[in-house]
Amino acid sequence: MYEVPHYINGKKTSIKTRELVLYNPATGDSIGCLQVANQQIVESAVIAAKTAFSAWSTKPAAQRAKILFRYKMLLDANKQKLAEWITQEHGKTNQEALGSIQRGIDVVEFSCGITQHLKGGYADEIGSGIDSYSMHQPLGVCVGITPFNFPAMIALWLFPIAIACGNTFILKPSEKDPSCALLLAELAKEAGVPDGVVNVLQGDQETVDALLNHPDIKAISFIGSSQVAKKVQQQATAQHKRVQAFGGTKNHCIVMPDADMNEAASALVTSAYDCAGERCMAISIIVAVGDAVADQLIAIMKPLIEHLKIGPGNQADTNMGPLVTKAHWQRVISYIDAGKKEGAHLVIDGSQYKPPNHENGFFMGACLFDQVKPGMQIYQDEIFGPVLSIVRVPDFDSALQLINQHDYGNGTAIFTRDGFTARTFAEKVQVGMVGINVPVPVPVAQFSFGGWKQSLFSDMGMYGSEAIRFYTKLKTVTQRWFPRR
Numbered sequence: 001m002y003e004v005p006h007y008i009n010g011k012k013t014s015i016k017t018r019e020l021v022l023y024n025p026a027t028g029d030s031i032g033c034l035q036v037a038n039q040q041i042v043e044s045a046v047i048a049a050k051t052a053f054s055a056w057s058t059k060p061a062a063q064r065a066k067i068l069f070r071y072k073m074l075l076d077a078n079k080q081k082l083a084e085w086i087t088q089e090h091g092k093t094n095q096e097a098l099g100s101i102q103r104g105i106d107v108v109e110f111s112c113g114i115t116q117h118l119k120g121g122y123a124d125e126i127g128s129g130i131d132s133y134s135m136h137q138p139l140g141v142c143v144g145i146t147p148f149n150f151p152a153m154i155a156l157w158l159f160p161i162a163i164a165c166g167n168t169f170i171l172k173p174s175e176k177d178p179s180c181a182l183l184l185a186e187l188a189k190e191a192g193v194p195d196g197v198v199n200v201l202q203g204d205q206e207t208v209d210a211l212l213n214h215p216d217i218k219a220i221s222f223i224g225s226s227q228v229a230k231k232v233q234q235q236a237t238a239q240h241k242r243v244q245a246f247g248g249t250k251n252h253c254i255v256m257p258d259a260d261m262n263e264a265a266s267a268l269v270t271s272a273y274d275c276a277g278e279r280c281m282a283i284s285i286i287v288a289v290g291d292a293v294a295d296q297l298i299a300i301m302k303p304l305i306e307h308l309k310i311g312p313g314n315q316a317d318t319n320m321g322p323l324v325t326k327a328h329w330q331r332v333i334s335y336i337d338a339g340k341k342e343g344a345h346l347v348i349d350g351s352q353y354k355p356p357n358h359e360n361g362f363f364m365g366a367c368l369f370d371q372v373k374p375g376m377q378i379y380q381d382e383i384f385g386p387v388l389s390i391v392r393v394p395d396f397d398s399a400l401q402l403i404n405q406h407d408y409g410n411g412t413a414i415f416t417r418d419g420f421t422a423r424t425f426a427e428k429v430q431v432g433m434v435g436i437n438v439p440v441p442v443p444v445a446q447f448s449f450g451g452w453k454q455s456l457f458s459d460m461g462m463y464g465s466e467a468i469r470f471y472t473k474l475k476t477v478t479q480r481w482f483p484r485r
């Protein structure tokens with residue numbers, strides 16, 4: 001049993017408050033604990049971050065970038081260690097963990113170019129003898145509240161850019177897999193990030209509420225379920241904080257009759273079941289245009305799904321690890337029951353599968369529903385597990401309408417060989433991130449990540465140019481100088 005401490009002002013701190021238990025999802029065993037940061041502990045982290053701000057924000061951006069370069073190198077060197085924490089506390093496979101860490105490091109690399117991004121604009125002679133220039137100034141203490149599903153990647157999508165811009169940061173990772181965040185902060189110190197610039201608070205809703213209510217916190221980045229995202233956005237904006245709150249998802253993929261069915265089927269299996277479906281960019285609904293497409297896809301996908309090796313994430317041949325907690329496992333199972341009751345056809349039922357010698361782990365096998373209809377709960381709600389549904393529609397227009405009517409709008413994709421259909425889809429679909437023959441269209445670091453509708457309660461995305469805008473205040477100076485007389 002280990003305890004995951006807070007990280008405040010460059011030091012690990014643990015104060016007895018309210019204890020939460022950590023589990024290894026592959027065994028079901030309790031393996032550790034954390035103490036929930038209360039208002040007093042939040043206060044000490046805010047003081048540390050506020051104190052560090054004046055020196056850090058005035059350090060030349062090029063010097064901050066040098067530290068981030070060192071941080072990137074240290075992350076590269078510690079990838080495997082981070083991945084092991086992720087597998088132990090979250091359950092995903094070592095390969096999945098390593099892949100996600102790399103996507104985080106890509107954003108650190110982007111942050112290394114901060115001098116270019118903070119350049120601002122300049123125009124001379126906007127009037128007679130008058131020039132104008134703009135600059136991006138840091139906000140102050142920023143907060144990141146992250147979900148359980150990508151403990152390293154999402155944290156790395158937030159604080160490296162925030163601190164590159166000159167802010168200081170408090171990270172509140174998920175209470176389900178908090179160890180990675182601690183290691184990320186320790187590595188930042190090793191890279192040369194001064195004490196107080198990156199802090200980590202362990203906790204849950206109590207900690208988040210204390211952060212949301214703190215007057216010295218200037219910006220909140222939240223990633224999690226829509227219900228909490230909406231609350232965070234409302235509470236933070238009511239206190240004039242800058243906020244970006246990313247919510248839940250339900251990603252559709254249209255498969256047209258002219259698609260390469262083998263490519264589409266194998267891409268969909270990967271998209272739906274990798275990370276046990278606990279991905280905000282996983283495809284969870286296939287919209288098959290025509291019965292023949294649905295039948296063909298099922299015929300190709302069935303053997304692929306049945307061959308997925310389910311087991312602990314630290315075994316090299318595992319394709320799919322366990323779900324994160326027992327409560328989440330029960331929730332996903334309740335959706336399988338609901339789908340059956342509502343009349344959907346459960347083509348593959350992996351719900352009760354447990355790998356040998358892991359009967360107490362939070363495992364389940366892949367599930368595939370066919371004949372899912374828009375009114376059903378399994379169609380409407382985010383399940384966030386290895387459950388893929390097929391909805392059959394007669395034509396492209398009905399497929400597009402279905403997606404546009406759904407509450408969520410994070411990611412979507414289409415499989416087709418027809419450029420005009422693909423282009424129409426990209427233009428008309430009411431979703432933030434779109435794939436064309438690409439099933440998990442997560443934008444690379446130089447673009448920005450963000451959904452629409454109930455998937456994002458605010459306007460600005462994570463990383464890329466949107467993040468520079470989010471983590472800075474724009475100031476525009478108009479100047480005129482008179483000759484000495």
Ligand code: NAD
Nearest residue numbers: 146147148173174204205208224225228246247248249280
């Ligand atoms: P969650 O909403 O339960 O928790 C997210 C964070 O909020 C955690 O740090 C948690 O401690 C905190 N929290 C939980 N309840 C709270 C409350 N009532 N008040 C204040 N804070 C609270 O989400 P999760 O289960 O950790 O993560 C899964 C969810 O995250 C899914 O809905 C998934 O779609 C979403 N997600 C979205 C994106 C995106 O970019 N849109 C990315 C990753 C995950």
